[in-house]
Amino acid sequence: MLRPKDDAPLPGPAPAAEPLIALTGVDKTFGPVKALSGFTATVGRGEFVTVVGPSGCGKSTLFNIVAGLEEPDAGGALRFEGRSCHAAELLGRVSFMPQRDLLLPWRNVVDNAILALEIEGRPRREARAEALRMLPEFGLAGFEAQYPHQLSGGMRQRVALMRTFMFERDLMLLDEPFGALDALTRTMMQRWLLDVWQRHRRTILFITHDVDEAIFLGDRVLVMTARPGAVKLEQRIDLPRPRRPDLVTAPEFIRLKRTLLEAIEEESMKSFQTSQETAR
Ligand SMILES: Nc1ncnc2c1ncn2[C@@H]1O[C@H](COP(=O)(O)OP(=O)(O)OP(=O)(O)O)[C@@H](O)[C@H]1O
Ligand SMILES: [Mg+2]
The missing domain is CATH 1.10.8 (Helicase, Ruva Protein; domain 3)
Structure with missing residues (x-):
């Protein structure tokens, strides 16, 4: 009979499932511009994670890396389905809707x-x-x-x-898919997307400039810092699903919105100041 080794894991709850994708300390530099610095986040299988942050903070750069279109600088780590990988290996393994249609x-x-x-x-x-x-x-x-x-x-x-x-593909990247739509169409599309997402059981990473949209759709919201982009705040959204349209008036929704807006505004101010200094 095989005897368990001394270092065999103790019986007990299984370790939490590996995230579908994990980025640790990811940097990306374009010549003199540092777009991402120490970006660290995970996305679990089946999760809907939304990303907000000031314009130019590196959101699309992040997506280009996860889609396998750009390689990050040396030093950071990427893991997909529990295995460490280069960005290039993700090409074709992720479905990607770029910022322009x-x-x-x-x-x-x-x-x-x-x-x-x-x-x-x-x-x-x-x-x-x-x-x-x-x-x-x-x-x-x-x-x-x-x-x-x-x-x-x-x-x-x-x-x-x-x-x-x-x-x-298990992971879908959507870069501001509703950015150009009027408010009414946008609200309808959000509800429709949640519906389709639940039926197809995909994992979604979704970029938006709209805080209401980020909360309404997400299981978690990542707020990015001004460039170089990193995660400033990770906010879990424990609101019931299916999400109903009147959710946006619920006190809990408004509380979350206040927290997120505060974080975003702080970063947008920094980003604005930096761009003014550069212009001088
Ligand atoms: N291929 C590239 N070559 C050079 N610089 C780049 C390249 N891609 C992005 N950048 C720079 O990296 C920074 C981040 O750009 P990125 O497009 O990721 O921002 P973003 O957060 O998606 O902005 P927005 O909200 O306006 O879409 C910017 O300063 C941009 O000019
Ligand atoms: Mg972008």
């Missing part, structure tokens, strides 16, 4: 939606059939043959989101 004007809705699958080498016919099945869920039924210029802003964002969802 990037629909190709010469492709219709379906052909825009299947772009990532096509690049991956999936047969076009199969990808198109799948896209057609998904159209109703994304509020695009009947619009398959339309071109981007024939769609409203909200619809274009849904096509871009559908493309990101169709590229089925």
Whole structure:
């Protein structure tokens, strides 16, 4: 019979599950500009984490690293599914919706939606059939043959989101997906996204400038410092799900908003002062 070694773990609760992704002390420098400095955060499987921070603090840079498009400076550590890795190894393992919607004007809705699958080498016919099945869920039924210029802003964002969802990866990065929408469309899209997220059980890292949006959507909000970006504050959002529209008037929501706004404003002031000094 095998005897447990002296250093065998004691019986008891299993260690907390490894986060899906973990960044530790990540730096990124572009020539004279330090975009990120000591950025440390984790995202758990199935979590919805929102990121807010002043303009230019390194949010998109962070996403480019996690999407595998940029390598961080030497020294920091990246772990994905419990294994240490280079950013380049994440390329293709994460679905990424960049800050601009990037629909190709010469492709219709379906052909825009299947772009990532096509690049991956999936047969076009199969990808198109799948896209057609998904159209109703994304509020695009009947619009398959339309071109981007024939769609409203909200619809274009849904096509871009559908493309990101169709590229089925555990981790989705959404860089200000609703930034250009009017308030009403934006609120509708937020509720819709939560719905789709819950059905598809993905992990989402979501950048926004809107604190209400960050709280309404997130399990956690990361507030970033002014550049060089690091995590200034990590705020857990223990509000019940499904999140209801009237949540934004609840005292707990307003308390969270006050805390977050204070942190963001402090950093935005720093960022503004730095840019004025640079301009002088
Ligand atoms: N490829 C690059 N080459 C040189 N500098 C870059 C590059 N990418 C980003 N930067 C610089 O890094 C800093 C952070 O930029 P980033 O786009 O990550 O900010 P952000 O937080 O996403 O801003 P915003 O809220 O305006 O989208 C900026 O000073 C930017 O000029
Ligand atoms: Mg950005």
